[in-house]
Amino acid sequence: MSADKPFKSEFLKTLQARGHIHQVTHPEELDTAAHAGPITAYIGFDATAASLHVGHLFSIMTLRRLQQTGHKPIVVMGGGTTKIGDPTDKDQSRPLLSDEQINSNMAAIKGTFEKFLAFGDGPTDAIMVNNDDWLSRFGYVEFLRKYGVHFTVNRMLAFDSVKQRLEREQPMTFLEFNYMLMQSVDFLELERRYGCLLQMGGSDQWGNIVNGVELIRRVDHKPAFGLTTPLLSTASGQKMGKTVGGAVWLNADMRSPYDYWQFWRNTEDADVGRFLRLFTDLPLDEIAALEKLPGSQINEAKKVLANAATTLLHGADSAAVAADASRAAFEEKALSADLPTFEFPRQDLEAGVQLAALVVDAGLAASRSEARRLAQGGGLRVNDAQESDANRMIDAADLVGGVIKLAAGKKKIVVVRPT
RNA sequence: GGGGGAAUGUCCCGAGUGGCAAAGGGGGCGGACUGUAAAUCCGCUGCUGUAAUGGCUUCGUAGGUUCGAGUCCUACUUCCCCCA
Numbered sequence: 001m002s003a004d005k006p007f008k009s010e011f012l013k014t015l016q017a018r019g020h021i022h023q024v025t026h027p028e029e030l031d032t033a034a035h036a037g038p039i040t041a042y043i044g045f046d047a048t049a050a051s052l053h054v055g056h057l058f059s060i061m062t063l064r065r066l067q068q069t070g071h072k073p074i075v076v077m078g079g080g081t082t083k084i085g086d087p088t089d090k091d092q093s094r095p096l097l098s099d100e101q102i103n104s105n106m107a108a109i110k111g112t113f114e115k116f117l118a119f120g121d122g123p124t125d126a127i128m129v130n131n132d133d134w135l136s137r138f139g140y141v142e143f144l145r146k147y148g149v150h151f152t153v154n155r156m157l158a159f160d161s162v163k164q165r166l167e168r169e170q171p172m173t174f175l176e177f178n179y180m181l182m183q184s185v186d187f188l189e190l191e192r193r194y195g196c197l198l199q200m201g202g203s204d205q206w207g208n209i210v211n212g213v214e215l216i217r218r219v220d221h222k223p224a225f226g227l228t229t230p231l232l233s234t235a236s237g238q239k240m241g242k243t244v245g246g247a248v249w250l251n252a253d254m255r256s257p258y259d260y261w262q263f264w265r266n267t268e269d270a271d272v273g274r275f276l277r278l279f280t281d282l283p284l285d286e287i288a289a290l291e292k293l294p295g296s297q298i299n300e301a302k303k304v305l306a307n308a309a310t311t312l313l314h315g316a317d318s319a320a321v322a323a324d325a326s327r328a329a330f331e332e333k334a335l336s337a338d339l340p341t342f343e344f345p346r347q348d349l350e351a352g353v354q355l356a357a358l359v360v361d362a363g364l365a366a367s368r369s370e371a372r373r374l375a376q377g378g379g380l381r382v383n384d385a386q387e388s389d390a391n392r393m394i395d396a397a398d399l400v401g402g403v404i405k406l407a408a409g410k411k412k413i414v415v416v417r418p419t
Numbered sequence: 420g421g422g423g424g425a426a427u428g429u430c431c432c433g434a435g436u437g438g439c440a441a442a443g444g445g446g447g448c449g450g451a452c453u454g455u456a457a458a459u460c461c462g463c464u465g466c467u468g469u470a471a472u473g474g475c476u477u478c479g480u481a482g483g484u485u486c487g488a489g490u491c492c493u494a495c496u497u498c499c500c501c502c503a
Contacts, residue, residue, distance in 0.1 A: 266455060267456075269457060270456085271456095296456085302455085302456080326455085368468085369468090370463095370464085372468090373462095374448080377448085377450060378449070378450055378451095379448080379449040380449090391468090391469090408448090409448075409450090410455065
C-alpha cells in the first residue's frame with residue numbers, strides 16, 4: 001500500500017523503517033508536506049476504561065515518532081465520541097457509559113500520555129483536547145444540516161464496520177451509525193482550530209479516517225491525510241495485549257511494573273525484532289543485531305526489550321527493580337523483596353489457613369475449586385515445593401525467612417508476608 | 420399491524436429436545452518437553468466439598484404441566500427475517 005519510492009521526510013521514513021505504516025492516503029503529498037516543515041497530526045482515544053492497554057501503545061508510539069521527527073502531536077480524548085460508542089470491530093453494542101465514568105476514565109488515562117510525549121506550548125509540543133468540547137455543542141438540526149449533507153447512507157453502508165454487522169444480522173443502532181460522522185467532524189474541527197492535517201489510527205479505523213479526510217477536502221478544500229498502523233498481533237496470530245492476567249494495562253495501579261516487564265520478557269522469539277522497533281527507541285542497527293541472536297541467546301534481546309519498554313512507561317528505576325526481581329526469581333530461584341507481595345494478618349496465619357483459601361486471597365486463583373484443580377494438576381507450589389493437596393493447612397511453620405512463597409505455574413509468583 | 424424464527428455453560432462460537440452439570444470447537448489455565456519462546460502432546464475449564472457415583476446453582480425473564488424440563492405449555496423481554 002505504501003509507496004515504492006523512498007520517502008523524503010524523516011517522519012515517514014522513520015515510521016516505515018520501524019513498521020508503523022499499514023495504509024496511507026496520498027503518500028507523496030503527505031511526504032512533501034512533512035518534508036517542508038512541521039505538521040500537526042492527531043490520534044483519538046476513547047475513554048472506555050480506566051486505563052489504556054498495550055493495544056493503545058502502538059498509537060502512542062506513533063505519536064512519539066511524530067514528535068521525535070519534529071512535528072506536533074495532538075491527543076484527542078474522546079469525551080464526546082465515547083458517549084456514542086465506536087461500533088468498529090464490535091459484534092454488539094456496548095452498554096453506554098455515564099458521563100461520570102467517562103470523565104473519571106479520562107482523568108485516569110491522561111498521565112500515560114505524559115510519559116511518552118512532551119506537552120507544552122511550543123510549536124512541536126503535544127497538546128491534549130477533548131472532543132466533547134465541540135461535539136456536545138451542536139443542535140441536532142444544525143449538525144444534520146452542517147455535516148449530514150456531506151455523507152450518503154449508500155456509502156456509509158458500504159463500510160466494513162457497518163457491513164459486517166448487517167451481514168451477521170446483528171443490530172446496529174442509529175446512535176452507533178453516527179460514530180463515523182462524529183469522528184470526521186473531529187478531524188475537521190482540529191484542522192480548523194490547529195491546522196491539523198493528518199489523522200492516524202489503527203487499521204480498523206481506516207474507514208472512519210478516510211471519511212474525515214474527504215470531509216475536509218470537500219468542505220474546506222484543504223489538504224488532509226490519513227495513516228493507519230498495522231493490526232498488532234503476535235507472530236503466532238494471537239491478538240496482542242491479552243495475557244495471563246487479562247488485559248495488559250498501562251496504569252501502574254492496574255498492572256505493576258514487574259508484571260509489565262514480565263509481559264515483554266515473555267515475547268515470542270519471532271516478535272522480538274518487530275516489537276523492539278515499534279515499542280522502543282533503540283537505534284535500528286542495534287535492533288538488527290539483537291534480533292539475530294541465535295537460539296536461546298534471543299532471551300538477551302527480550303530483556304533489552306523489557307527494560308526499554310518498561311523504562312518508557314514506568315521509568316528507569318522501576319524497570320531496573322523489575323529486572324532484578326525477575327532475575328532473582330527465574331535465574332537464581334531466589335526470593336526478591338520486589339516480587340508481588342500479599343500481606344496477610346499474622347494471627348490468622350498462626351491460627352492456620354487452608355491453602356486453597358490463601359491461594360484465592362493472594363489472587364492466584366479465582367475460586368477454591370480453581371485452586372484445587374491447580375493443585376491437582378501439579379501447578380501449585382508452596383516455597384518451591386509442589387503441593388497437590390489444596391486442603392492442607394498453612395501456618396507459621398511454613399514461613400521461610402519470614403514469608404511464604406506461593407506460585408501458580410511457573411510465572412505467577414506471590415510472596416505472602418505476615419503483618 | 421400480520422406471519423415465521425432466535426436467545427444455551429456470563430470469554431466466544433455452538434450441539435442438545437423429557438433424566439444433563441449439559442456434546443464439540445476456539446480461547447484461557449496447568450503439566451510434560453524447552454530457553455520465562457514457538458510448535459507438539461496430556462490434563463483442567465459453574466460453585467462448594469469429599470473416602471465418595473455428595474450437595475448447591477446454571478440454558479433470555481416470570482409462571483405452569485410433570486416423579487423429573489435447556490427440552491412441553493402460557494405470558495413477557497430483546498433481536499432477526501418476511502408481509503403490510
